[in-house]
Amino acid sequence: MILVNSNPATIMTDTHIADKVYMEPLTxxxxxxxxxYERPDAIVPGLGGQTGLNLAVQLAKKGILRECQVEILGTSFExxxxxxxxxxxxxxxxxLGEPVLPSEVANSVEEAVVIAGKIGYPVVLRPAFTLGGTGGGFADDEQELRELMxxxxxxxxxxxxxxxxxxKGYKEIEYEVMRDHNDTAI
Known part of the structure; x- marks a missing residue:
C-alpha cells in the first residue's frame, strides 16, 4: 500500500501503516x-476527504487513471x-422526482446577478467542489451577491x-447513505 500525504504530523504518514509513504503536495x-512511477492497481480517494475526491476527479478527467490502468475503489468517478x-x-x-429549490449555475459574477434577479433574493451561493460549503454564503441584495460571488x-x-x-430559517434534515457493490444500503 502506498500513501500520499502533505501533512507530516498525521498518523497516516506512519510507515507502519503503509508500505511506502510519499510526503508531497496533494496536487x-x-x-x-x-x-x-508506482503503478498501483487502485486508489481509494475517499480516505483523502474532499482533497482526495477532487484529485480523483482531476486524475480521471486528465486520463491518467486510464493511462495507468488504475481503478477507483469506493465511490466511482461518475x-x-x-x-x-x-x-x-x-x-x-x-x-428521481425529488423537490429542488430554484437554482442555476453561474460561472461569473454577472451571471449570478442575472440568476438572482430571476429567482429573487435572498439567495445562497454554493461553490462546486469545495470542502463542507467553504466559500458559500447568503446574499440579501446585489451588493452582497457580488462580494460573495x-x-x-x-x-x-x-x-x-x-x-x-x-x-434560511427552515430546518435541515441530512441523510448519510452508504451502499456497497452488491447494492446493500444502510
Missing part, C-alpha cells in the same frame, strides 16, 4: 508522477462528479457556483 502534478457538480446533482434529484468563484476549482433560492 495533480505530484500525484500523477507518483501513480506513473458518482463523485455527480455529487460534487451542483448542476448534475440537481438534475439527478429532479430525475467573487470569493466563491476563487475557491471553486472549476469556477462554478450554484445560485439557489434561500430558505
Amino acid at each position: 495533480l502534478e505530484y500525484v500523477a508522477k507518483i501513480i506513473r 458518482s463523485i462528479e455527480q455529487a460534487e457538480d451542483r448542476e448534475l446533482f440537481k438534475e439527478l434529484c429532479e430525475s 467573487r470569493h466563491a468563484l476563487s475557491l471553486s476549482p472549476v469556477h462554478q457556483v450554484l445560485v439557489e433560492k434561500s430558505i
Whole structure:
C-alpha cells in the first residue's frame, strides 16, 4: 500500500501503516508522477476527504487513471462528479422526482446577478467542489451577491457556483447513505 500525504504530523504518514509513504503536495502534478512511477492497481480517494475526491476527479478527467490502468475503489468517478457538480446533482434529484429549490449555475459574477434577479433574493451561493460549503454564503441584495460571488468563484476549482433560492430559517434534515457493490444500503 502506498500513501500520499502533505501533512507530516498525521498518523497516516506512519510507515507502519503503509508500505511506502510519499510526503508531497496533494496536487495533480505530484500525484500523477507518483501513480506513473508506482503503478498501483487502485486508489481509494475517499480516505483523502474532499482533497482526495477532487484529485480523483482531476486524475480521471486528465486520463491518467486510464493511462495507468488504475481503478477507483469506493465511490466511482461518475458518482463523485455527480455529487460534487451542483448542476448534475440537481438534475439527478429532479430525475428521481425529488423537490429542488430554484437554482442555476453561474460561472461569473454577472451571471449570478442575472440568476438572482430571476429567482429573487435572498439567495445562497454554493461553490462546486469545495470542502463542507467553504466559500458559500447568503446574499440579501446585489451588493452582497457580488462580494460573495467573487470569493466563491476563487475557491471553486472549476469556477462554478450554484445560485439557489434561500430558505434560511427552515430546518435541515441530512441523510448519510452508504451502499456497497452488491447494492446493500444502510
